[in-house]
Amino acid sequence: MKAIRIIAKRELKSYFDSLMAYVMIVLFLGFTGFFTWLAADANIFDIQVASLQVFFQIAFWTLFFFIPALTMRSFAEEIRSGTIEYLMTKPVSDWQLVMGKYLSVFILIVISLLLTLPYYITVASIGDIDHNEVWTGYLGLLLMSAAYISIGIWVSSISNNQIVAILVALVIGILFQLIFYIMASNISGWIGNTLYYLSFRPHYESITRGVIDSKDIIYFLSIVFVGLLATELTLAKRKFN
Amino acid sequence: MDIVVEQLTKTYGAQKAVDDISFKVKTGEVLGFLGPNGAGKTTTMKAITTFLIPTKGNIWVGKxxxxxxxxxxxxxxxxxxxxNPLYHDLPLIDYLKFVARIQGIEKEKIKERILEMIRVCGLEGEKHKKIGELSKGYQQRTGLAQALIHDPAVLILDEPTSGLDPNQIVEIRELIKRIGKEKTVILSSHILAEVEATCDRIMIINKGKIVADGSAVELRKQAQGKEIIKTTIENGKTDEIFTALQEIGSVETVDFIERGKNIFEVQSKPEHTSRRDIFKLCVEKGWTLTELSPIETKLEDVFRHLTLK
Known part of the structure; x- marks a missing residue:
């Protein structure tokens, strides 16, 4: 656990030192803030409802693009520059290394989301907000981010090129986000059902609607686990060359 | 702490980088790996550090x-x-702190260890710079500092003096020698003088196999076998001297080094020395012997001889 913390801390520090974290947070707050408060026709004052639905929609898509941008360097850069050799010959297991890298990005996303709490407080003070809907909305974003980060980290471990890493992560993201869902509506039978089950949307929507079903939570956590496991195996495989 | 390598084999695809090698290194020994590029030095070292898993065989570090x-x-x-791949965007101190923590050094001792390493590796003037801003020599020292920070029993150094200037090379060699007294050190290099200067034992690797193993003196002897003497004789006829030298019982072959100046290369028969006989011959004939010096086989020659086969 200690090793995980040390690695996560260093990673997080390097996100902030390289200004990457600041840029991400500012852009994230900028996008979501603009559409929630200022954009014509859709902002809170225009729709006259004390709800954060617009914010959650925008936050969802912003994270969809931001997470691969954060995870793309995590292993790819270490592999490219060779620093992975120093890391992997230190007394940490591959699993601790993967967890450390994973947590650093997750913490960054949590920080970004915490910074949007003033939106919630503001809206809650000007109208009658559905508190339950807000909390499940945040829970949905967190679970979805957790799954995306895990996919992103894995993709980053299979390549030494950051551009490849971000593109592949986005493609896999779109598969889970849209393609599986669209295919599921055209294919019947068990294949269709499987694709429907695999796509993010039904799980995410049911959580954000306020229904916290253990099935949906298990779905996201399984993706996290499979992604992390795949990363660990990819790292271990390098030693066999 | 002893290192025991047992029948280590590592293949990359169809190519055998290391082919069934076994050896043992004892505490207090500095072992130098010598070999041409691609001989399997780095692969062996990476296998010891667990960065690569052997295709066959095993390696023991202590128990x-x-x-x-x-x-x-x-x-x-x-x-x-x-x-020496370091994080270039990280300040030197932060990097050493990170390594110290990950090596599990107690919190109270971290600062002390870092200062010690900075002193030992001569990084005082550079400690607040980012690693990327350091010159190659200082980066190399940073690499050495991070390797030593947890006072390991075993040191594996892959070309430790590459990129250093001559003064730094001498310093680093001294450092390795000093550390090597109580630790087990394996270092690799293709600079022969360096291995000779720092290592108690030299192992020459070629095409994944060990081709020679011993101290520098032993290796030279092994390669030389026969005594070779450079002989210069003045005031005598070249051809006459040449024939007379060949007739000495202990001499096997005579060759010219410089014909005009009467400089010869005299090779003795195995297990014989011909220096006395040459001297006596000159006294008998009244020639002036101005040089009689053994030609040492250089480690370079041993190396070339063993790796060009």
Whole structure:
């Protein structure tokens, strides 16, 4: 656990030192803030409802693009520059290394989301907000981010090129986000059902609607686990060359 | 802490990088790996540090096998990889702090250890710079500092003096020698003088196999076998001297080094020395002997001889 913390801390520090974290947070707050408060026709004052639905929609898509941008360097850069050799010959297991890298990005996303709490407080003070809907909305974003980060980290471990890493992560993201869902509506039978089950949307929507079903939570956590496991195996495989 | 390598084989695809090698290194020994590029030095070192898993064979560091207990092995080793890949955007102090923490050094001792390493590796003036801003020599020292920070029992140094200037090379060699007295050190190099200066034992590797193993003196002797003497004789006829030298009982062959100046290369028969006989011959004939010096086989020659086969 200690090793995980040390690695996560260093990673997080390097996100902030390289200004990457600041840029991400500012852009994230900028996008979501603009559409929630200022954009014509859709902002809170225009729709006259004390709800954060617009914010959650925008936050969802912003994270969809931001997470691969954060995870793309995590292993790819270490592999490219060779620093992975120093890391992997230190007394940490591959699993601790993967967890450390994973947590650093997750913490960054949590920080970004915490910074949007003033939106919630503001809206809650000007109208009658559905508190339950807000909390499940945040829970949905967190679970979805957790799954995306895990996919992103894995993709980053299979390549030494950051551009490849971000593109592949986005493609896999779109598969889970849209393609599986669209295919599921055209294919019947068990294949269709499987694709429907695999796509993010039904799980995410049911959580954000306020229904916290253990099935949906298990779905996201399984993706996290499979992604992390795949990363660990990819790292271990390098030693066999 | 002893390192025992047992029948280590590592293949990359169809190519055998290391082919069934076994050896043992004892505490207090500095072993130098010598060999042409691609001989398998780095692969062997990477296998000891657990960065590569052997295709066949096993490696023991103390009582721990790299296959069964890689975590424990890693704790015992300080490793400086070939290209010394460091985080260039990190300040030197922060990097050493990170390594110290990950090596599990107690919190109260971290500061003390870092200062010690900065002193030992001569990094005082550079400690607040980012690693990327350091010159190659200082980066190399940073690599050495991070390898030594947890006071490991075993040091694996892959070309530790590459990129250093001559003064720094001497300093680093001294440092390695000093450290090597109580630790087990394996270093690789293709600079022969360096290996000769720092290592108690030299192992020449070629095409994945060990072709020679011993101290510098032993290796030279092994390669030389016969005594070779450079002889210069003045005031005598070249051809006459040449024939007379050939007739000496202990001499096997005579060759010219410089014909005009009467400089000869005299090779003795195995287990014989011909120096006395040459001297006596000159006295008899009334020639002036101005030079009689043994030609030492250079380690370079041993190396070329063994690796060009």
């Amino acid at each position: 721990h096998s790299v296959l069964q207990e890689p975590e424990k092995v890693k704790k015992l080793i300080g490793y400086l990889p070939e290209n």
